[in-house]
Amino acid sequence: MTTAPSTATDEAPQPAAPAPPKSRWAPLRPLILRLHFYAGVLVAPFLLVAAVTGLLYAGSFQAEKLVYDHELTVPVGERKLPISEQVAAARTAHPEGTVSAVRPSPEADATTRVMLSGVPGVDEGHALAVFVDPYTATVRGSLEQYGSTGALPLRTWIDEFHRDLHLGESGRLYSELAASWLWVISAGGLVLWFSRRRALRKVRGVTGRRRTLGLHGSVGVWAAAGFFFLSATGLTWSAYAGATIDELRTSLGQATPSVSAAADGEHSGHGSADGQAGDAAHGVGLDKVLAAARAEGLGDPVEIAPPADATSAYVVKQVQRSWPSQQDAVAIDPASGEVTDVVRFADHPVLAKLTRWGIDLHTGILFGLANQIALMVLALFLILLIVWGYRMWWQRGRGTAFGRPIPRGAWQQVPPQILVPLLAGIAVLGYFLPLFGIPLAAFLAVDILLGEISYRRGRRSYGMPAG
Numbered sequence: 001m002t003t004a005p006s007t008a009t010d011e012a013p014q015p016a017a018p019a020p021p022k023s024r025w026a027p028l029r030p031l032i033l034r035l036h037f038y039a040g041v042l043v044a045p046f047l048l049v050a051a052v053t054g055l056l057y058a059g060s061f062q063a064e065k066l067v068y069d070h071e072l073t074v075p076v077g078e079r080k081l082p083i084s085e086q087v088a089a090a091r092t093a094h095p096e097g098t099v100s101a102v103r104p105s106p107e108a109d110a111t112t113r114v115m116l117s118g119v120p121g122v123d124e125g126h127a128l129a130v131f132v133d134p135y136t137a138t139v140r141g142s143l144e145q146y147g148s149t150g151a152l153p154l155r156t157w158i159d160e161f162h163r164d165l166h167l168g169e170s171g172r173l174y175s176e177l178a179a180s181w182l183w184v185i186s187a188g189g190l191v192l193w194f195s196r197r198r199a200l201r202k203v204r205g206v207t208g209r210r211r212t213l214g215l216h217g218s219v220g221v222w223a224a225a226g227f228f229f230l231s232a233t234g235l236t237w238s239a240y241a242g243a244t245i246d247e248l249r250t251s252l253g254q255a256t257p258s259v260s261a262a263a264d265g266e267h268s269g270h271g272s273a274d275g276q277a278g279d280a281a282h283g284v285g286l287d288k289v290l291a292a293a294r295a296e297g298l299g300d301p302v303e304i305a306p307p308a309d310a311t312s313a314y315v316v317k318q319v320q321r322s323w324p325s326q327q328d329a330v331a332i333d334p335a336s337g338e339v340t341d342v343v344r345f346a347d348h349p350v351l352a353k354l355t356r357w358g359i360d361l362h363t364g365i366l367f368g369l370a371n372q373i374a375l376m377v378l379a380l381f382l383i384l385l386i387v388w389g390y391r392m393w394w395q396r397g398r399g400t401a402f403g404r405p406i407p408r409g410a411w412q413q414v415p416p417q418i419l420v421p422l423l424a425g426i427a428v429l430g431y432f433l434p435l436f437g438i439p440l441a442a443f444l445a446v447d448i449l450l451g452e453i454s455y456r457r458g459r460r461s462y463g464m465p466a467g
Helices: 028-067 083-093 153-164 168-195 208-236 241-251 286-295 350-362 368-395 416-432 434-456
Strands: 098-103 112-117 127-132 139-145 302-305 314-318 329-332 339-343
Touching: 028 153, 028 168, 028 368, 028 434, 083 098, 083 112, 083 127, 083 139, 083 286, 139 153, 153 168, 168 208, 168 241, 168 434, 208 241, 208 350, 208 368, 241 350, 286 302, 286 314, 286 329, 416 434
Parallel strands: none
Antiparallel strands: 098 112, 098 302, 112 127, 127 139, 302 314, 314 329, 329 339
16 A cells, blocks of 8 residues: 655745844834933932822822811801901911911811911011911911912921922922933833833743833833823923923913003013012902902902002912812902903913913822822832832842943944934933933943943943843
8 A cells, every 4th residue: 555655845844934124223222221221220219209208298288187277277157257357367466577468268167378478487488377267367376388389387398308308409409300310211111111022021920030020111101101291290390491491481472471460450461479568458458359359250269469569459369279270360459449450360371271280280289189199109109110120130130249230332233323313312302401411421421431441451341232
């Protein structure tokens, strides 16, 4: 019995499938890996401080309500007294300084705040807030206050710790450095995570460095959008990048307008109502001024600023920063009680509104408790990512070596048509974000120097794969 011979098709080995062509962007991955690694190692301490203090700040709003409950709340009475009587009671208890602003009780159980400037013992730029029962004119206490959100001592201390580590203007550099690099590190992490093979992204069933990397990458991907937001909004009021952003907005006609405080009603479009306040009972008085503001539709909460001098008007502005924002403002002539200027938040330029909402969302005000919880979760994620990042550095070690670094030379693998535009873009970005550009330039200089030293000693590692 014969058997038909096997065909060549049955026995011949199938040719191997050709490897998929590499993307021309593939050489960027080792460069991004090196930047992500070193930026994470060197900038992470600043980010860790920002995350911890930011976590504390997000919780300080609720803590403030508990700690200062006696000053902030009162039993609900039958009828609130005229605002002029409440201010008079505050001045009787605290005749020092001058009245800089008054915030009438915005809710049935809330006190009225009378802010005094120039009070001995109160820090410059801060005010003494006197809390008055709106039903009985009883003074329930006084506390130092800071900022447009009316932060009291606990929140003020945490706020300044988060912003500048209580080091003044020089301390603001740390927070701007963290904000300048947070988005860079997040973007690099996203590129690295999605450029990895799917099998290498798993967390379940793996141990050691693979598991740490999986946790670090997974949480980083989920939190990346929040980090981008925190970075962008944090830069809007930073020392250097913030000034550049303000100049750009002004040049585009997108600056935040403010009501003119000139008593003659001349509207400057972007005038300022800042300055030393005068007598709170000047001219027609606070009661008629508040009534005129109410007639223009300014509901609670509002702040009344007395005239700065004889040629200035009262300025009444809404101070609700939660959603929906209420930021309308009016100027009122102290002699006649007539409204001389009105600025509506609805008429603010688009970038001015976005800046306002971005800052309020960043600080946990815009959506109240839900906003604050979201910020705390983001802060916790950032803390975990930093811990996992350093753990991966430790796990990269060999034997007794701690933190085996990423090899040099990744930039040499990038094609010139990609590398040159990339360097140009980084240079422009570094100009507008100096605390991104300067540290990056310093890192490159040190890295090149160390590379040359290694080369002269015969241990150059350029061109090695990035592991």
